[in-house]
Amino acid sequence: MQPTPEDHQTAAGVDWDGRSPSPSLSGPDRHPASAPTDTQQPAPDERQVSPSFPRSDSTDVVLLSSDTVLFHLHASKLNAAAAPSAAQRTWASNTSTPILVPEPSPILALMLHTVYATRPASGASPLPTLIAAIDALIKYDIEPRRLVLPGTPIYGALQTHLPTDAYDVYVLAAHHGLEDLAVEASRQALAHPVRDISDAAAARMGATYLLRLYNLYNARKDALRKLLLQGPPFHVAAAAANGVNGFGAAPAAQNPVGCGPEGEGRLGSAWEARTCSVAWNLRVDFEPDELRRALEVDGSAFDCLECEEAYEKRVEEVVESWKNTKATI
Numbered sequence: 001m002q003p004t005p006e007d008h009q010t011a012a013g014v015d016w017d018g019r020s021p022s023p024s025l026s027g028p029d030r031h032p033a034s035a036p037t038d039t040q041q042p043a044p045d046e047r048q049v050s051p052s053f054p055r056s057d058s059t060d061v062v063l064l065s066s067d068t069v070l071f072h073l074h075a076s077k078l079n080a081a082a083a084p085s086a087a088q089r090t091w092a093s094n095t096s097t098p099i100l101v102p103e104p105s106p107i108l109a110l111m112l113h114t115v116y117a118t119r120p121a122s123g124a125s126p127l128p129t130l131i132a133a134i135d136a137l138i139k140y141d142i143e144p145r146r147l148v149l150p151g152t153p154i155y156g157a158l159q160t161h162l163p164t165d166a167y168d169v170y171v172l173a174a175h176h177g178l179e180d181l182a183v184e185a186s187r188q189a190l191a192h193p194v195r196d197i198s199d200a201a202a203a204r205m206g207a208t209y210l211l212r213l214y215n216l217y218n219a220r221k222d223a224l225r226k227l228l229l230q231g232p233p234f235h236v237a238a239a240a241a242n243g244v245n246g247f248g249a250a251p252a253a254q255n256p257v258g259c260g261p262e263g264e265g266r267l268g269s270a271w272e273a274r275t276c277s278v279a280w281n282l283r284v285d286f287e288p289d290e291l292r293r294a295l296e297v298d299g300s301a302f303d304c305l306e307c308e309e310a311y312e313k314r315v316e317e318v319v320e321s322w323k324n325t326k327a328t329i
């Protein structure tokens with residue numbers, strides 16, 4: 001494949017407004033060495049065109065990804081997405097010369113879907129590609145926090161990764177100040193223990209979001225410990241008043257009146273055994289149902305219906321309080 005004049009131009013790094021690169025724009029996109037060589041590029045008419053961004057009468061800017069896919073775009077869209085502080089650098093209409101960018105087409109496509117607020121046709125995007133795309137927007141003076149908003153396709157694409165990678169989504173959201181996404185991700189990001197946050201991740205999320213996650217973690221840990229400390233109430237007074245032993249001849253289900261110190265010990269031991277197990281493996285990301293299962297005991301642990309009911313009632317109180325414990329930053 002012989003290089004064409006156009007290839008020479010693009011490989012040399014034509015700036016997005018058609019001028020020579022400014023010395024201050026020192027990104028990988030400004031270094032010809034990082035771009036594909038002329039001999040690797042197919043002739044213009046053989047280049048693949050992104051199906052999401054085909055040529056049309058209204059397109060007036062063409063980007064060429066590092067893997068030589070063409071994206072036909074609108075200068076007005078790109079300029080509208082740029083931060084107000086970047087007003088001095090604008091995209092100009094120029095369909096004759098594709099502008100070479102260092103991003104490969106999967107990342108560039110997601111960047112442009114973010115700018116256009118459109119949904120990728122290819123379905124689910126891997127999280128590393130989404131992260132790379134959002135990070136790369138900064139190089140083009142596009143602030144992700146102005147575009148990655150609830151209800152947008154890019155926000156939805158990130159939400160699909162919350163069940164498995166909430167912590168990574170949180171770090172991304174924190175880094176770019178994507179407040180809604182950070183709040184949403186924080187709920188599940190707690191599954192990642194605070195002590196396992198790496199220095200790099202801490203630096204990337206910044207002091208504010210790191211502290212908010214840390215405070216949430218500690219608040220939930222304290223709240224759960226406090227809930228577990230209070231066990232079910234015992235009904236020894238009722239037993240004394242009636243003078244009946246709950247373990248006696250009267251069936252407990254028909255005459256639930258209470259039981260003596262032995263019953264109280266059994267109730268306390270049951271609570272202690274279960275809560276110790278939960279506290280020992282304390283997880284601040286416990287789902288309420290998980291907590292219920294962790295605290296429940298077999299009914300046969302009690303010979304007294306009232307003790308059993310008192311235990312179950314306390315479990316429900318704990319689960320209900322846990323449901324209402326603040327779960328996001």
Ligand SMILES: [Zn+2]
Pocket residue numbers: 235246258259263304305306307308
């Ligand atoms: Zn009892």
